[in-house]
Amino acid sequence: MEKESCFLLGYIARKHGLQGEVSVFLDVDYPEDYADMDSVFLAARDNDTLIPYFIEYIQLYDRKAVVKFEGIDTVEEAESLRSCQLYLPIDQLPQLEEHQFYYHEIIGYTIKDVNKGMLGTVQQIYEIPSHDLIGMEYQSKEVLIPIKDDIIIKVDKVEKWIEVDLPDGLLELYLD
Numbered sequence: 001m002e003k004e005s006c007f008l009l010g011y012i013a014r015k016h017g018l019q020g021e022v023s024v025f026l027d028v029d030y031p032e033d034y035a036d037m038d039s040v041f042l043a044a045r046d047n048d049t050l051i052p053y054f055i056e057y058i059q060l061y062d063r064k065a066v067v068k069f070e071g072i073d074t075v076e077e078a079e080s081l082r083s084c085q086l087y088l089p090i091d092q093l094p095q096l097e098e099h100q101f102y103y104h105e106i107i108g109y110t111i112k113d114v115n116k117g118m119l120g121t122v123q124q125i126y127e128i129p130s131h132d133l134i135g136m137e138y139q140s141k142e143v144l145i146p147i148k149d150d151i152i153i154k155v156d157k158v159e160k161w162i163e164v165d166l167p168d169g170l171l172e173l174y175l176d
Helices: 074-081 170-175
Strands: 006-016 021-025 037-042 051-061 066-067 087-088 112-114 117-126 131-139 141-147 152-156 159-163
Touching: 006 037, 006 066, 006 074, 117 141, 141 170
Parallel strands: 112 159
Antiparallel strands: 006 021, 006 087, 021 066, 037 051, 037 087, 051 066, 112 117, 117 131, 131 141, 152 159
């Protein structure tokens, strides 16, 4: 399995208990959708190799979970998994409503403003505590657009464009 055909589910924060369990942070909106997983792929943060791990049990606590993997039975084995990232195949993502989107889906989409027309393409998504941002290339500069309902008007997944209503002066901040 390649990372490009998977999505990041979360990461192992630390060992948990004495029987090889690990504490996992689930970086998803609806952790309960993953309560019945049978397996995941693990990768070290600096490695693109995905290794399948089968799950004996998982106990959810909001966005955190205690997970027991088959074959991981000691504190030392659990500790060796610290900071590993958890991945699942993209086809296991829950279906979204028509107006919703996953961040990985919109990379490369064209941004068009209701007033200014076509602007540029989505290069990157930045997830920060206050609110997430679209990194768009515009006139050879990166412009950051807040991902907010009053700014993102429409996403067309067939034509691959996003209609936005940018706040006055946002583009000019990046061009001066």
